[in-house]
Amino acid sequence: MLEIQNLNKHYGRKPALCVFSFTFKNGIYGLLGPNGAGKSTLMNIISGNLYGDRDSRLLWNGNDISLLGKAYRSNIGFMPQQQSVYENFTARRFLMYIAALKGIKTKEALNDTEKLLKTVELSDVADKKIGSFSGGMKQRILIAQALLGNPQLVLLDEPTAGLDPKQRVIIRNVVRELSESKIIIISTHIVSDIENIADCIIIMKQGQIIASGSVGELCQSVQGEEKTLENLYMMHFGSDISNS
Numbered sequence: 001m002l003e004i005q006n007l008n009k010h011y012g013r014k015p016a017l018c019v020f021s022f023t024f025k026n027g028i029y030g031l032l033g034p035n036g037a038g039k040s041t042l043m044n045i046i047s048g049n050l051y052g053d054r055d056s057r058l059l060w061n062g063n064d065i066s067l068l069g070k071a072y073r074s075n076i077g078f079m080p081q082q083q084s085v086y087e088n089f090t091a092r093r094f095l096m097y098i099a100a101l102k103g104i105k106t107k108e109a110l111n112d113t114e115k116l117l118k119t120v121e122l123s124d125v126a127d128k129k130i131g132s133f134s135g136g137m138k139q140r141i142l143i144a145q146a147l148l149g150n151p152q153l154v155l156l157d158e159p160t161a162g163l164d165p166k167q168r169v170i171i172r173n174v175v176r177e178l179s180e181s182k183i184i185i186i187s188t189h190i191v192s193d194i195e196n197i198a199d200c201i202i203i204m205k206q207g208q209i210i211a212s213g214s215v216g217e218l219c220q221s222v223q224g225e226e227k228t229l230e231n232l233y234m235m236h237f238g239s240d241i242s243n244s
C-alpha cells in the first residue's frame with residue numbers, strides 16, 4: 001500500500017502539486033489530466049527521482065519511504081515519460097543491462113528477460129538493435145525494463161504516447177495481465193487506453209485531484225451527454241483551450 005499525504009511540490013515558486021493526498025492499494029490506477037497537470041511530477045516523486053516539499057509524506061506499507069531508501073526503491077518499476085533507449089543495444093542485451101543496474105541476479109535476469117520479451121511480443125526481434133525498432137517497439141521494450149524483477153509498484157508515464165491503435169492494444173493487454181498483487185499507475189491522455197482496464201481513475205488538474213473513483217462512479221456526474229469517461233473529461237477540460 002502506498003499512502004501519499006499532503007504532497008506539495010514547487011519548482012522554484014511555481015506549484016506543480018498542491019496537497020495531493022491519495023492511498024493506492026493493489027490494482028490499476030489511471031492518471032488523467034491535461035498537459036502540466038502534474039502527472040509526471042507525481043510519478044517522479046513516487047519513484048524517488050524527485051522530492052516533494054518538506055511537509056510531504058509518502059508511506060510504503062506504513063513506513064516513510066525516505067527512511068526505507070533502497071528497501072522501497074527495489075519495489076519500483078518505472079517507465080519515465082521521456083526515456084531514451086540504447087540504440088546500439090539489442091533488446092535482450094538492454095534488458096540484461098537494466099537488470100544488472102537493478103541488482104537482479106543473473107539467473108533471475110535471464111528468466112525475466114525471456115519472459116518479458118514474450119510478454120511485450122518482442123521475442124522474435126530480441127537480437128535486433130533497438131535503433132532499428134519502430135516507436136511502438138521501443139515503448140514496449142521500455143515497459144519490459146520497468147517490469148524486470150517483478151516490482152510491486154509499477155509506474156508507466158504515458159506508455160502509449162504516439163502509438164497506433166494496434167500497439168496501444170498490445171500495451172493495454174500487457175498492463176491488464178499484470179494487475180494481480182501490484183499497484184500499477186499509468187498516465188495517459190488517451191481515455192480509451194485506461195477506461196476498460198483501470199480499477200480507479202484519478203483526474204488531475206493544476207496539481208490537484210479533481211475527481212477519483214471507478215469509471216462507473218465517475219461517469220455518474222456526466223449530465224446531458226452519454227455517461228462516458230471521455231464526456232467526463234470534456235466536462236472538466238473541454239472549454240479550457242489553453243490546456244487542450
Ligand SMILES: Nc1ncnc2c1ncn2[C@@H]1O[C@H](COP(=O)(O)OP(=O)(O)OP(=O)(O)O)[C@@H](O)[C@H]1O
Nearest residue numbers: 011015016033034035036037038039040041042081
Ligand atoms: N523541471 C521543471 N522545472 C520547472 N517546472 C517544471 C519542471 N517540470 C515540470 N514543471 C512544471 O510543473 C507542472 C507540472 O508538470 P508535469 O510535467 O508534472 O505535468 P504532466 O501532467 O506530466 O504534463 P504532460 O501531460 O505534458 O506530460 C507544469 O506547470 C510544468 O511546467
Ligand SMILES: [Mg+2]
Nearest residue numbers: 039040041081
Ligand atoms: Mg507528463
